Amino acid sequence: MDPIVLVHGGAGDIPDSRVAGKLRGSKMAAARAHRLLQAGGSALEAVEAAVVVMEEDESFNAGYGSVLNLRGEVEMEASIMRGSDLAVGAVTLVKDFKHPISIAHRVLTDSPHSLLGAEGAKIFALEKGFKTVPPESLISQNARDALNKFLEHREFGRTEIGAEHEGGVGTVGAVAIDSTGSIAVATSTGGMSGKAVGRIGDTPQIGSGTYADDGVGGVSTTGHGESILKYCLAHSIVKLMEGGLDAGTATKTAVNGMTKRLNNTAGAITLSKSGQVGVHFSSKRMSWAYIRDGKYYYGIEQGEVLSEKFE
Ligand code: ASP
Numbered sequence: 001m002d003p004i005v006l007v008h009g010g011a012g013d014i015p016d017s018r019v020a021g022k023l024r025g026s027k028m029a030a031a032r033a034h035r036l037l038q039a040g041g042s043a044l045e046a047v048e049a050a051v052v053v054m055e056e057d058e059s060f061n062a063g064y065g066s067v068l069n070l071r072g073e074v075e076m077e078a079s080i081m082r083g084s085d086l087a088v089g090a091v092t093l094v095k096d097f098k099h100p101i102s103i104a105h106r107v108l109t110d111s112p113h114s115l116l117g118a119e120g121a122k123i124f125a126l127e128k129g130f131k132t133v134p135p136e137s138l139i140s141q142n143a144r145d146a147l148n149k150f151l152e153h154r155e156f157g158r159t160e161i162g163a164e165h166e167g168g169v170g171t172v173g174a175v176a177i178d179s180t181g182s183i184a185v186a187t188s189t190g191g192m193s194g195k196a197v198g199r200i201g202d203t204p205q206i207g208s209g210t211y212a213d214d215g216v217g218g219v220s221t222t223g224h225g226e227s228i229l230k231y232c233l234a235h236s237i238v239k240l241m242e243g244g245l246d247a248g249t250a251t252k253t254a255v256n257g258m259t260k261r262l263n264n265t266a267g268a269i270t271l272s273k274s275g276q277v278g279v280h281f282s283s284k285r286m287s288w289a290y291i292r293d294g295k296y297y298y299g300i301e302q303g304e305v306l307s308e309k310f311e
Helices: 016-038 043-055 100-110 118-127 141-153 225-231 233-242 247-262
Strands: 004-012 076-082 087-094 115-117 172-177 183-189 210-213 217-223 266-272 277-281 285-292 295-301 306-309
Touching: 004 016, 004 043, 004 266, 004 277, 016 043, 016 172, 016 285, 016 295, 043 076, 043 100, 043 172, 043 183, 076 100, 076 210, 087 100, 087 118, 100 118, 100 183, 115 118, 172 217, 172 266, 183 210, 183 217, 210 233, 217 225, 217 233, 225 233, 225 247, 233 247, 233 266, 247 266, 247 277, 277 285
Parallel strands: 004 217, 087 115
Antiparallel strands: 004 172, 004 285, 076 087, 076 183, 172 183, 210 217, 217 266, 266 277, 285 295, 295 306
């Protein structure tokens, strides 16, 4: 089995000014994880590494650069799943750690529980040796501007005004298969700009933001969280593949089905167990990238597949 990793940098009405940063960051994340897989790393290590790259990058709504809640605070969420034994780890309402995905990974390996939130996630992280950072150090100017714009119109997903500052999109995710055929998925987000204090979205919820099963495939999602979680989008895609659809058709069917039923947009990236790639979004844009046979494949616009040499 040739290892492969596919990443996304969030679905939504991404303004033109953010396109280049998201494409660059998505390719960098894919490259980091690809090298790790080539060196014999596990799928779980690879998806964490890809997400860590994007959590560090202000172009994405995860880690540093996360969007802000109504009180102007960062409250981050992340989940990770291993398809060989359906092991999961997730955290929510994390305010003062740089890499929520790494804490989620430790929940998977070291906790009898699946999802830890707020104070409990912090206690666990400190016990495992993670260091806190000042919450303000995670806030970017773009996130502040996005919250100010939201406070003017107070409509989630409204983008016709202030698109340059909308910034509320850019959840990140990765799906990988390693050389043993094991699949893993990781997803990390700051949520939605202007969200209520304590709001929990789809990203930390297994089956909504993240799902992996070695017998079928893996999926990471992004988009309108309240819709994604009602539709259990990641699990819906896996179930469609289990029923015989290929990765591309399953991804498109479920994303469009969610949008039709709930009138909000989303995107997803999918790998089938044999390494088929599925990328689909009902939003205006979603950045994604992977590397295969010495070439990057990537895009952000509807129907776009760009490619260039990977060295
Ligand atoms: N799904 C995320 C949330 O609602 C946001 C996003 O993907 O941009 O929390």
